Amino acid sequence: MSCHKSYITTPIYYVNDVAHIGHAYTTIIADTLARYARLIGQETFFLTGTDEHGQKIEESAKKKGKDIKAYADEISASFRNLWDEFDISYDKFIRTTDEDHKTGVQKAFSTMYEKGDIYKDKYQGHYCISCETFFPELQLVDGEYCPDCGKSTTIVEEESYFFRLSAYEEKLLNWYKEYPECILPKSKRNEVIRFVEGGLNDLSITRTSFDWGVKLPEQFNDPKHVMYVWLDALMNYVTALGYGTDEKNMDFWPARVHLIGKDILRFHAIYWPAFLMSLNLPLPKHIGVHGWWTRNGEKMSKSKGNVVNPKEVADAYGLENFRYFMLREVPFGGDGDFSQNALIDRINSDLGNDLGNLLNRLIGMSGKYFEGRVECDKVAQYYQAELDEVNLSIDRLEPFLFELQIHRYLEELWRPLGIANKAIDKYQPWLMIKEGKVEETMALNGLIAMILAQVSLMLHAVMPKTTQVIAKALGFEITPERFEAIIRNGAMLEPFTTERRDPLFPRVEEPLLAEKKVVEEEPKPPKKAPKVEVKKEEGISLIGIDQFFQTSLKVGTIIQAEAVAKSDKLLLLQVDLGEAQPRQVVAGIKEWYTPEELVGTQVCVVANLKPAKLMGMKSEGMLLAAKDGDGLCLIRPEKPKAIGTPIK
Ligand code: MSP
Numbered sequence: 233m234s235c236h237k238s239y240i241t242t243p244i245y246y247v248n249d250v251a252h253i254g255h256a257y258t259t260i261i262a263d264t265l266a267r268y269a270r271l272i273g274q275e276t277f278f279l280t281g282t283d284e285h286g287q288k289i290e291e292s293a294k295k296k297g298k299d300i301k302a303y304a305d306e307i308s309a310s311f312r313n314l315w316d317e318f319d320i321s322y323d324k325f326i327r328t329t330d331e332d333h334k335t336g337v338q339k340a341f342s343t344m345y346e347k348g349d350i351y352k353d354k355y356q357g358h359y360c361i362s363c364e365t366f367f368p369e370l371q372l373v374d375g376e377y378c379p380d381c382g383k384s385t386t387i388v389e390e391e392s393y394f395f396r397l398s399a400y401e402e403k404l405l406n407w408y409k410e411y412p413e414c415i416l417p418k419s420k421r422n423e424v425i426r427f428v429e430g431g432l433n434d435l436s437i438t439r440t441s442f443d444w445g446v447k448l449p450e451q452f453n454d455p456k457h458v459m460y461v462w463l464d465a466l467m468n469y470v471t472a473l474g475y476g477t478d479e480k481n482m483d484f485w486p487a488r489v490h491l492i493g494k495d496i497l498r499f500h501a502i503y504w505p506a507f508l509m510s511l512n513l514p515l516p517k518h519i520g521v522h523g524w525w526t527r528n529g530e531k532m533s534k535s536k537g538n539v540v541n542p543k544e545v546a547d548a549y550g551l552e553n554f555r556y557f558m559l560r561e562v563p564f565g566g567d568g569d570f571s572q573n574a575l576i577d578r579i580n581s582d583l584g585n586d587l588g589n590l591l592n593r594l595i596g597m598s599g600k601y602f603e604g605r606v607e608c609d610k611v612a613q614y615y616q617a618e619l620d621e622v623n624l625s626i627d628r629l630e631p632f633l634f635e636l637q638i639h640r641y642l643e644e645l646w647r648p649l650g651i652a653n654k655a656i657d658k659y660q661p662w663l664m665i666k667e668g669k670v671e672e673t674m675a676l677n678g679l680i681a682m683i684l685a686q687v688s689l690m691l692h693a694v695m696p697k698t699t700q701v702i703a704k705a706l707g708f709e710i711t712p713e714r715f716e717a718i719i720r721n722g723a724m725l726e727p728f729t730t731e732r733r734d735p736l737f738p739r740v741e742e743p744l745l746a747e748k749k750v751v752e753e754e755p756k757p758p759k760k761a762p763k764v765e766v767k768k769e770e771g772i773s774l775i776g777i778d779q780f781f782q783t784s785l786k787v788g789t790i791i792q793a794e795a796v797a798k799s800d801k802l803l804l805l806q807v808d809l810g811e812a813q814p815r816q817v818v819a820g821i822k823e824w825y826t827p828e829e830l831v832g833t834q835v836c837v838v839a840n841l842k843p844a845k846l847m848g849m850k851s852e853g854m855l856l857a858a859k860d861g862d863g864l865c866l867i868r869p870e871k872p873k874a875i876g877t878p879i880k
Contacts, residue, residue, distance in 0.1 A: 808878025
């Protein structure tokens, strides 16, 4: 995707709680994309902010005995301060309590009404205050609890204005089909299509049961209604550009990418494009959906006391190391588990050994042989093959970033570092210099310097300050002009002199933060071990049919597959079992299957296994397979079966 203007957004964060690692993750991804877009010379607008209306915020403030606006001011400021401390390069921080935002939302309401997309009716339904969403009775868990967050719902009967969402079903389906990359990763798009194909009901878009929200435009003369918080919130993406007030920045619309977490996909991929169509505005180019961060395999929550505080982590391990870790550790779209050991491993291994040591080696060699001098003019003469290999690798990188395969981007970016280290081992400069091959040795140092320069330019958006330090050591400064010259036009570095310096990534020996004690949310009754009658017959333990049925086996289709880096055994799969989300399965089958041959094939999945963690990645199921001396094969249905079919 190449665009001249780049408008990049994060969700706006609710002001009922302070920022945690999940919020930091979305914001850091968005910041990385914005920084990269600026570096390649695109006009960029990066938006973040806070979502401040709705019953949830009203109740939170009341519980704390605070005035709602004062409470919102306080938490909104805490988000803004954190992003400032994190050097997040946002161009605007929007608050839904801003006057111009409210005016824009009212303008949108009137426009949709005039178009005939809004009508007034009565609504009765089960409302989850935490998710600010109505749910049909059928979807409730045990007839009462929210299917998304598990909290109790309340029955609400209200007069309400409705948006004719049902009228947009076909148009939405056409959009998903016509622009296959509108939702990334693509597996998430399939989920949305399935949901919309199941039929859309009109959407209640005003509330009368509380007050804390944007009022309807005056001409409606209906003061007891306030706007549904998701209509109010989604509109921020255009009101921030001036929609409905001073439209001077509206030429940034449509967004290049809205970054969101998977829990708010439906709002962004169904409601938002439908609202935009109703307003005759173009649709966003991409909605980028990331997975969920857990802590030791468990959902983070305040009551459990296992919430990861991003500031604590950044203070302890370094902000940019933390940024690198988050973007590298988890495939975009998949869930990830936060562990200090995984973070330490990334710092010591990727950053310390691969990147930091290479710079040290260059400083050491140039110091020893050339009093620190490095010249690049003869690199092509001696090391054209290595240069070509590096350039090929660098040229392939950019699409990964804008296709939101950020982990792949970083994985590929480490390839040139490998080439550099290999070249040192292969050419053995300590021997070359002894043999009097001075020019070759200088050119080798030049090659290392060029590789470090290219890597630091391409890594700049992820680690802005660290890469400037590397660039400085190589005698240049990272700017869009230097990017253009070195990355796009193959310019070589000017001669420079290295100086000894402390290591960029000091080794971390052990976790730096005390592990928090996890509090069980509610004391659970001790589990009774099921009575198992085990009969031994010819060495086989016999089980009853009930025990067999305790295992849920299902037919699934693999919709995505990729190799797990640094593992000879593991593949990372997304398996569709016909549930709301595909399952992430980490399977030890790499020796026998390639990712390509697996995609689109059916497998048998143990669907009720407790999630486990393999190399830091969550695995939510297991594939049935048979292994003997000849190797392993997957057990598959003989004929294609509907996704989710139980296996008996
Ligand atoms: N206010 C809405 C968004 C409105 S956008 C028009 C909202 N706010 S939120 O504060 O609850 O969540 C903001 C973002 O944080 C969401 O994208 C959500 O997915 C993300 N995360 C919240 N907890 C998370 C994790 N544990 N892990 C990863 N991201 C998570 O929703």
